[in-house]
Amino acid sequence: MAKLRWLVGALVAIALGLILGHLQPAPVVAQNAAPNVAPAVAAPTLATAGLTLENLGNGAYALIADVDIPPPEGRAICNGGFVVGSEGVLVIDPFQTPALANLLFDTVQTVTDKPIRYVLNTHYHADHTGGNPAAVGRGIPIVGRGPIRELMNTRNRANDPNLRAPDLVINSDTEFWLGDRAVQVSRVEGHAAGTDLVAYVPSAKVLYAGDMVFHERIPFIGDGNIRQWQGSLYRLIATYPEAKVVPGHGSITDVKGLQSMQRYFSDLVNLALSWRAQNLTREQAIAQSSETPAPYKNYRFQALYATGVPGLPGNLETAYDQIARSAAIPLVP
Numbered sequence: 440m441a442k443l444r445w446l447v448g449a450l451v452a453i454a455l456g457l458i459l460g461h462l463q464p465a466p467v468v469a470q471n472a473a474p475n476v477a478p479a480v481a482a483p484t485l486a487t488a489g490l491t492l493e494n495l496g497n498g499a500y501a502l503i504a505d506v507d508i509p510p511p512e513g514r515a516i517c518n519g520g521f522v523v524g525s526e527g528v529l530v531i532d533p534f535q536t537p538a539l540a541n542l543l544f545d546t547v548q549t550v551t552d553k554p555i556r557y558v559l560n561t562h563y564h565a566d567h568t569g570g571n572p573a574a575v576g577r578g579i580p581i582v583g584r585g586p587i588r589e590l591m592n593t594r595n596r597a598n599d600p601n602l603r604a605p606d607l608v609i610n611s612d613t614e615f616w617l618g619d620r621a622v623q624v625s626r627v628e629g630h631a632a633g634t635d636l637v638a639y640v641p642s643a644k645v646l647y648a649g650d651m652v653f654h655e656r657i658p659f660i661g662d663g664n665i666r667q668w669q670g671s672l673y674r675l676i677a678t679y680p681e682a683k684v685v686p687g688h689g690s691i692t693d694v695k696g697l698q699s700m701q702r703y704f705s706d707l708v709n710l711a712l713s714w715r716a717q718n719l720t721r722e723q724a725i726a727q728s729s730e731t732p733a734p735y736k737n738y739r740f741q742a743l744y745a746t747g748v749p750g751l752p753g754n755l756e757t758a759y760d761q762i763a764r765s766a767a768i769p770l771v772p
C-alpha cells in the first residue's frame with residue numbers, strides 16, 4: 440500500500456511537472472542592458488500572464504486566469520486572490536512561479552498601500568504554490584494545511600528544487616484578521632490529499648474555493664477522492680448558499696458553480712456504477728465512455744476527461760479505480 444501511494448505520488452509529480460515544467464521563472468534582464476548580453480525577458484504583466492483583476496467588493500479581489508492546458512509559457516494556470524482589510528492584506532494562491540507571485544503582490548499594491556500579512560496556499564499542488572519563494576523573499580509568512588510540507592517536499596521538489604513549503608501549518612478551522620476584516624479559513628477534503636482549504640470573507644460574502652471548484656473546466660481528480668469531494672461540495676453548498684465563488688480554475692461563479700461540480704461527480708459516479716453492473720474491465724470501460732458527454736463538451740481541460748495527459752490518471756481511470764473497481768476487486772491486492 441505504501442509503495443502504491445508512492446507510485447501514485449510520483450506519477451502525479453511527473454505529470455504536474457509535464458504541465459508545469461517549462462514554466463520556471465524567466466530571468467529578468469535590465470531593460471537597458473548592453474548589447475551582446477542575453478536578450479531582455481520582460482517581467483510578466485497581467486496581460487502576458489492571461490490574468491484579469493476582478494473587484495468583488497468589500498476588500499475582496501480575484502485574479503482570474505484565461506488559459507487551457509497545456510498552458511502557453513508565462514500564462515498563469517490557476518486563479519489567485521487577495522483580501523484587503525484596514526491593517527493588511529491576505530493573498531491566496533501565488534500561482535506557479537515567483538515571477539507570477541511578484542506580479543500578484545505588485546497588483547495588490549495598485550489597490551492598497553497596506554502590507555501583505557499572509558500568503559495562503561489552498562493546497563499543495565505546484566500550480567498554486569510554485570510562487571511561494573517570492574513571499575519568503577518579502578518576509579511574508581506562508582500558510583498551509585496538514586501534510587502540505589511533506590507532500591511539497593516529496594512530490595513537487597523534483598520539478599522545482601527551489602520550492603518553499605508553508606512555514607505556518609494549520610490543522611483546524613482558523614480566522615485571520617486584517618484589522619477590520621476577517622477571513623475564515625476552513626478545511627475541506629477531496630482534491631489534494633488532506634491539504635485542501637477554502638477561505639471565506641463574511642463581510643464580502645466571497646468564497647475562495649481553491650480547487651474544490653473547477654468552473655467550466657474538467658476537474659483534475661487524479662490526486663483526489665471522489666466520495667470525500669462530493670461530501671465537501673454538499674457542505675459548501677449548505678454553508679455558503681449566497682456566496683460569490685472564486686474557483687481554483689475558471690471564471691467567478693456562485694452556488695451554481697458548486698452545483699455544477701456536484702452534477703459532474705454524480706454523472707461520473709453513475710457512469711462508473713454502470714461499468715460495474717456490466718462487469719467491464721478498466722480498458723473496456725474507458726473505451727466505451729471516452730467521448731465527453733454533451734454537458735461537458737465545451738469545458739476546457741478536456742485532456743483530463745478520459746485517460747489524462749501522459750503519466751497523469753484521467754478522470755475515467757480514477758472513477759473506475761475508486762467506484763467501479765471496488766465491488767469486483769479487493770481494495771487491498
Ligand SMILES: [Zn+2]
Nearest residue numbers: 562564631650
Ligand atoms: Zn489542484
